[in-house]
Amino acid sequence: MVSRRAALTATGIGLVGVAATAAVSAATADPEPAAAPAFDGAVPFFGEHQAGIVTPAQDRLHFAAFDVITKDRAKLVEMLREWTAAAARMTQGRDAGTLGAVGGQPEAPPDDTGEALGLPPSGLTLTIGFGRSLFRDAAGVDRFGIADRLPAALEALPHFPGDALRPEISDGDLCVQACANDPQVAVHAIRNLARIGFGVVSIRYSQLGFGRTSSTSRTQTTPRNLMGFKDGTRNMKLEDAELLREQLWARAEDGAAWMAGGSYLVTRRIRMTVETWDRTSLTEQEAIFGRDKGEGAPLGKAKEFDEPDFDAKGADGQPMIAKEAHIRLAHPDFNNGAHLLRRGYNFVDGTDGLGRLDAGLFFMAYQRDPRKQFVPVQRSLARADVLNEYIRHVSSGLWACPAGVTGDGDHWGRALFS
Amino acid sequence: MVSRRAALTATGIGLVGVAATAAVSAATADPEPAAAPAFDGAVPFFGEHQAGIVTPAQDRLHFAAFDVITKDRAKLVEMLREWTAAAARMTQGRDAGTLGAVGGQPEAPPDDTGEALGLPPSGLTLTIGFGRSLFRDAAGVDRFGIADRLPAALEALPHFPGDALRPEISDGDLCVQACANDPQVAVHAIRNLARIGFGVVSIRYSQLGFGRTSSTSRTQTTPRNLMGFKDGTRNMKLEDAELLREQLWARAEDGAAWMAGGSYLVTRRIRMTVETWDRTSLTEQEAIFGRDKGEGAPLGKAKEFDEPDFDAKGADGQPMIAKEAHIRLAHPDFNNGAHLLRRGYNFVDGTDGLGRLDAGLFFMAYQRDPRKQFVPVQRSLARADVLNEYIRHVSSGLWACPAGVTGDGDHWGRALFS
Numbered sequence: 001m002v003s004r005r006a007a008l009t010a011t012g013i014g015l016v017g018v019a020a021t022a023a024v025s026a027a028t029a030d031p032e033p034a035a036a037p038a039f040d041g042a043v044p045f046f047g048e049h050q051a052g053i054v055t056p057a058q059d060r061l062h063f064a065a066f067d068v069i070t071k072d073r074a075k076l077v078e079m080l081r082e083w084t085a086a087a088a089r090m091t092q093g094r095d096a097g098t099l100g101a102v103g104g105q106p107e108a109p110p111d112d113t114g115e116a117l118g119l120p121p122s123g124l125t126l127t128i129g130f131g132r133s134l135f136r137d138a139a140g141v142d143r144f145g146i147a148d149r150l151p152a153a154l155e156a157l158p159h160f161p162g163d164a165l166r167p168e169i170s171d172g173d174l175c176v177q178a179c180a181n182d183p184q185v186a187v188h189a190i191r192n193l194a195r196i197g198f199g200v201v202s203i204r205y206s207q208l209g210f211g212r213t214s215s216t217s218r219t220q221t222t223p224r225n226l227m228g229f230k231d232g233t234r235n236m237k238l239e240d241a242e243l244l245r246e247q248l249w250a251r252a253e254d255g256a257a258w259m260a261g262g263s264y265l266v267t268r269r270i271r272m273t274v275e276t277w278d279r280t281s282l283t284e285q286e287a288i289f290g291r292d293k294g295e296g297a298p299l300g301k302a303k304e305f306d307e308p309d310f311d312a313k314g315a316d317g318q319p320m321i322a323k324e325a326h327i328r329l330a331h332p333d334f335n336n337g338a339h340l341l342r343r344g345y346n347f348v349d350g351t352d353g354l355g356r357l358d359a360g361l362f363f364m365a366y367q368r369d370p371r372k373q374f375v376p377v378q379r380s381l382a383r384a385d386v387l388n389e390y391i392r393h394v395s396s397g398l399w400a401c402p403a404g405v406t407g408d409g410d411h412w413g414r415a416l417f418s
Numbered sequence: 419m420v421s422r423r424a425a426l427t428a429t430g431i432g433l434v435g436v437a438a439t440a441a442v443s444a445a446t447a448d449p450e451p452a453a454a455p456a457f458d459g460a461v462p463f464f465g466e467h468q469a470g471i472v473t474p475a476q477d478r479l480h481f482a483a484f485d486v487i488t489k490d491r492a493k494l495v496e497m498l499r500e501w502t503a504a505a506a507r508m509t510q511g512r513d514a515g516t517l518g519a520v521g522g523q524p525e526a527p528p529d530d531t532g533e534a535l536g537l538p539p540s541g542l543t544l545t546i547g548f549g550r551s552l553f554r555d556a557a558g559v560d561r562f563g564i565a566d567r568l569p570a571a572l573e574a575l576p577h578f579p580g581d582a583l584r585p586e587i588s589d590g591d592l593c594v595q596a597c598a599n600d601p602q603v604a605v606h607a608i609r610n611l612a613r614i615g616f617g618v619v620s621i622r623y624s625q626l627g628f629g630r631t632s633s634t635s636r637t638q639t640t641p642r643n644l645m646g647f648k649d650g651t652r653n654m655k656l657e658d659a660e661l662l663r664e665q666l667w668a669r670a671e672d673g674a675a676w677m678a679g680g681s682y683l684v685t686r687r688i689r690m691t692v693e694t695w696d697r698t699s700l701t702e703q704e705a706i707f708g709r710d711k712g713e714g715a716p717l718g719k720a721k722e723f724d725e726p727d728f729d730a731k732g733a734d735g736q737p738m739i740a741k742e743a744h745i746r747l748a749h750p751d752f753n754n755g756a757h758l759l760r761r762g763y764n765f766v767d768g769t770d771g772l773g774r775l776d777a778g779l780f781f782m783a784y785q786r787d788p789r790k791q792f793v794p795v796q797r798s799l800a801r802a803d804v805l806n807e808y809i810r811h812v813s814s815g816l817w818a819c820p821a822g823v824t825g826d827g828d829h830w831g832r833a834l835f836s
Contacts, residue, residue, distance in 0.1 A: 195696045205768060274531070281524065284526055293528070293532055348605050355622070
């Protein structure tokens with residue numbers, strides 16, 4: 001059938017409303033499913049890099065940050081080993097453990113909580129990250145004898161203008177990013193890791209997301225954020241082999257040998273005041289982003305993937321793409337060539353008690369070194385981006401995500417703790 | 419490919435863990451999508467009954483309750499008329515209004531927020547309900563001249579033992595249930611209704627849900643709740659024509675003529691303490707529900723849809739299905755034959771600040787008369803159900819959902835306000 005997207009693509013910009021109306025009216029006469037089904041198979045767990053980074057972004061997220069509540073290094077390492085085994089099983093569509101009906105343990109709690117029984121693997125990936133506080137707590141204490149392994153790139157993020165961070169939903173000792181095409185599968189995975197970690201870790205905060213806001217592969221269409229704009233058009237993608245090598249994967253010579261093949265993840269919960277945004281004119285919305293809303297083309301260009309012309313001027317002599325437009329401020333040309341691999345998700349967490357949706361973007365971006373990538377880009381955005389009137393960063397995290405687990409003898413954190 | 423479900427079905431009970439392991443290991447060699455794609459077409463908006471009640475339950479929910487903030491009846495009715503037009507458009511995959519690029523209004527805010535551009539209708543249904551406070555506020559004031567239309571069946575729900583209701587996320591003047599197979603489409607719909615209602619209504623609370631916890635058609639498999647059990651096996655389904663006539667649809671002779679062809683919706687946000695549940699033995703979990711966890715069969719029977727035998731006794735002389743098992747207490751045989759059409763969804767709303775997932779079931783059930791259906795069943799459950807140790811009702815709503823909109827001259831609330 002004809003979707004809103006097909007209608008838009010077929011007609012280009014400038015006719016959005018009319019074309020969509022006409023095309024989709026026709027579509028309603030033929031209400032059969034036609035979109036390709038979401039991938040519900042299994043993504044390999046073992047590999048050089050962790051899955052869930054360049055893996056084509058799945059549609060749903062359950063992200064969880066954990067506090068380590070034990071002081072016992074051996075217990076922590078043992079839990080990481082158990083997590084790895086469970087993750088290897090669950091990502092392949094298996095249970096975290098037996099349901100209890102076999103193995104002769106009906107009197108024990110099941111080793112799987114059961115809510116994903118009957119569901120396919122659904123593209124589940126589980127990606128672990130280590131926070132700065134795992135290496136050295138706020139008082140500087142080396143809690144687990146790994147302070148000398150703290151990567152320089154895990155330097156605490158600076159305060160950015162406008163930050164309104166809530167400590168209770170920021171930072172953390174460990175994180176797990178669960179992405180899948182079925183939210184029940186992602187939820188099940190985090191819950192079972194939390195269950196396995198009972199007594200060793202405690203969930204600090206967690207975030208559900210839907211509607212991936214970036215593509216990580218050229219095989220994917222660009223989705224829309226809750227401001228209604230296509231987001232992540234210029235994302236680093238898995239096909240960009242050279243760029244990934246230069247700007248995604250950490251190397252031994254970067255300083256922390258145990259992070260070779262890993263990547264650094266920045267998480268930011270960005271609340272949007274969508275009600276205010278929704279009362280802004282289309283012209284202003286497009287000027288703020290520097291793209292048109294329907295097609296997502298840079299202003300002055302026709303197509304989403306056309307290169308923006310930052311020098312072009314309109315009839316009024318003003319730049320077509322304003323000096324403080326989002327795509328200009330975030331563009332690699334104005335940030336020392338810095339790219340990010342973004343993997344964010346839209347969220348709506350009910351309402352805020354003031355009659356407004358508690359909605360926005362859970363921003364996630366992977367990179368080789370946040371000091372050279374996220375930090376300068378965010379400095380530029382925080383200083384000048386007109387979008388700041390409509391958004392607020394309320395949570396922040398920075399995570400060292402190691403290389404992949406290479407086989408059955410390996411486990412999450414082995415290189416770090418060995 | 420072989421899913422966890424296929425593995426279970428093929429092998430029956432008692433071999434769950436082993437069979438799933440073996441079958442799904444084979445599956446990982448063939449990681450191609452195989453599940454039928456979720457319906458992404460359009461569900462008709464106009465009809466005798468509102469869509470979203472017997473419509474085969476979609477996978478995602480965005481439910482919103484609204485406060486009416488105007489005292490002007492005409493403004494309220496006009497908004498309901500605009501909502502109806504927007505709902506008729508959005509459910510067919512069209513925008514709520516033009517994006518602003520056509521129609522010559524680029525200097526006006528767009529009439530659609532844009533985040534569903536490019537997405538198919540995704541089975542979206544929008545279902546409206548009217549709360550008791552719309553007819554008569556807490557002080558008894560007839561706010562909009564419709565107090566005499568208050569249906570007797572909209573009698574305030576009693577306090578049930580164990581209720582821990584939070585007023586700020588309970589009740590409301592209006593509700594809209596948005597169900598779709600894409601959460602972005604459901605979110606988009608509620609947001610645009612809120613945008614259209616600016617100055618007339620304000621969102622009181624909203625709830626996202628995933629993983630429908632009931633089937634409303636025999637064409638659907640029974641999903642699992644976050645306790646890991648199949649839920650809603652015995653639900654009223656759209657194929658039960660006689661039962662729907664007797665127990666789902668209100669009639670003029672029930673008292674409120676304007677509600678003929680409508681139905682009453684009870685909403686309850688049921689928080690589950692899943693961490694405690696997860697440390698309960700399988701035997702106890704199954705005894706509490708009265709069903710086995712893998713297959714979902716009544717204890718003592720082999721298959722999910724086998725009739726439970728409430729008289730059967732085990733070798734120890736005790737009932738196979740305990741006196742206080744959930745399925746016994748909720749069964750029509752012990753509740754004057756009362757059935758419900760359940761349409762609930764699982765939810766996870768992050769964490770609760772105590773390291774626990776804020777997770778559970780957003781229960782929704784439609785019926786002809788809550789006084790004869792939900793209330794007696796819930797009385798029975800609240801009094802004796804062993805599940806109460808693991809759940810808590812924190813939000814409650816009761817809604818009169820009128821008949822369907824029959825054509826272009828009709829609108830939501832026309833019968834009520836005419």
